[in-house]
Amino acid sequence: MARSERIVVIGGGIAGLTAAAALHRRGRHVTVLERARSLRPVGAAISLAPNALRALDVIGLGDTIRELAAWSGDGGLRTPRGRWLARSSADAAAERFGGPLVLLHRATLIEHLAAQLPPGTVRTADAATLTDRGDTDRPARVATADGELEADLVVAADGVRSAVRRALFPGHPGAVYCGFTTWRVVIPVPGAEFASHETWGRGHIWGTHPLKDGRVYAYAAAVTPAGGSAPDDERAELLRRFGHWHDPIPAVLAAARPEDVLRHDVHHLAEPLPAHHHGRVALVGDAAHAMPPTLGQGGNQAIEDAVVLAHHCDDLPAYTAARLPRTTAVARQAVKVARLNLMTSRAGTVVRDNAVAALSKAGPALFLRGFDGIADWRPPQHPYASGQAPAGNR
Template sequence: MARAAVIGAGIGGLTAAVALQRRGWEVTVFERAASLEPVGSGLAVAANALRALDTLGAGDEIRELSAIQGSGGMRRSDGRWLVRTSVEAASARNGGDSVVLLRRPDLVDVLSARLAPGTVRLNTEVSEVDAENGLVTLPDGPVEADLVVAADGIHSPIRSALFPGHPGPRYAGVTSWRMLIPAEGVPGQAYESWGRGRVFGVMPLAGGTFYCYATDTVPAGGGGGDQLAELRRLFGDWHSPIPELLAAASPEKVLRNDVHHLATPLPAMHRGRVAMLGDAAHAMTPNMGQGACQAIEDAVVLAHVVGDGERFTGGTGAYGEGAVPPGGSGGSGGSGGLAGYTAARLERTSRIVARSATICRITRLRDPLAVRLRDAMVTLSWRLAPSRVHGPMDEVLSWTPPSA
């Protein structure tokens, strides 16, 4: 049986572990944190990721735990609608699914429950990876693996070691806040409101809870103090129900993080026996809601490419150019092995990173005239050429996982 070492127990790492175990691999997940309690609060799982989760038998459970993103759209800070959408139209364009909204811990629980007992080793930090030989250095000694999955996040030490010439993550120019807010009686409508350099998003979850997020165009490295008070200062005069939601929020539930992304794509998503996955491979701004979704796609495609762990022969060079593991597939790129994984994933994820960064730059506009022009162009484009507006997103959402 082939062995896989997964570095990082976030959504991408857990999905990879589930997908590989279902293919017959012996999998160990190494997580440096003391628990699987995830960083974050709410999460949007779009149609493309739901299809990937369906291949693992998890899609329907996620749908049952989630709220469907209903009719909504984009608004100005005064509440005027720029774009209005309906869930029916989005679902019709994307095979019956659109976007579902749930708590991030719920997705982590669904994935971890599908792993064999003892798969995840907590409090275990990986200090080094030998990509050529698949050696993973742990505090208690090295472990050899036929496949190493680097799902160790945006500041991935493995990425830095394998691609030392890559510039790494870049500050996107905005900081973000995220929070879960119990707010009974607030209209359950999803939307994102844009102001001068600021954004506030509202996503209703199940059970009368809202996932809210916000961004502001500020220098990196801020934070500290009462972040809820800061949000009330920044967004307290925006349209209803934003002030009401902030009034119901708890200070200890507010998370603040500067937004970084990999503006320069990696030259490849693999090296030797190591496959890069999720934020470690293609960290993106949150503007398209695709960060976790692309990590889930990565994981399912990777398991498809490396194939059946019961028949995998392993060995140095098994992932070389043109080599297809026994029982595996060359993937959509056709190059074979982990080169096939890169071929299947690098171009797609690079496009999504770039598109998301473009939207982020548009939200950062502060000049009043530029903001008015931006808002007018968004509204006119939606009214006169809606297919050109939703087309790029539909291209993302229409992705289907590789067949078994």
């Protein structure tokens, strides 16, 4: 006979753990099922914008993360030769959006989210399969190696290749290739002193950002066919593509070892889902709205999903109504930005760079307009919202 679990979360990443923490705050019994042997994520950093930090305030974690994170302050956008196209201002961003962007390692965020949960909540090395989505008159069911679980609510946080999404919406085409691949590295770079920056080339992007612990987070992207890999190793591939770009890029590549470099093709949901729920199952994060990383909003939107779902956990249509239009709009904007900053036309990149430089000269506030309606989002009011958030972040 199936055991009764009030809420089952499938997936122990950022989306799943934030949802579990928010639902636990509402007094719900939550079980998190993670198929990996540990919660430690693949080594990379995450940027958290003011919208996500305000969502973390809801579960009492916002200020802790702000204190741990490196502030992604003054910096800007450069060309491969090093010319500044636009300079960013932490003060301008904070004034416009109620707080600046911060950067920290994903593992740090995961550790603090997991610490919000009672011991035994998270079960690792426990793959789960949705066997019944449930309905108003019956619970949902999830199969595990230890038996079947019944749930009043199943939260699907199983990522871009979500098996739960396929089960709920079998007619949906699923995730498709964005047209570019990414590389990421988090390493110490001795003697490195630089302002955070992103560099746009022709069909290529590079970003370099310092972390609070002294390491450097660097990422790259390039337009390339899906499924590719370097003929030797990915560090060598980065050297071929970016080794001649401006400082500190050569220093970062010199400090990296081949095993430090992660490469992943980028996939997204080009066609939005018809809903973010079906029966007693709700989708969060990449399972609901995988998007290109070009706005840095994938993880941020997942955190938003989690606290909004906790707010509407007894009314899943209200959850879909709150999240589907917003995430669809953010995802579409991320696609537009990817087309701009990964442009492959030589003439087009000249026009793009000149336009960005002119926009920047008009004032940093104009350059920040692209995040209006995104970074200024605020979570729904609820009695369990943190009373510790700074006044400017409520």
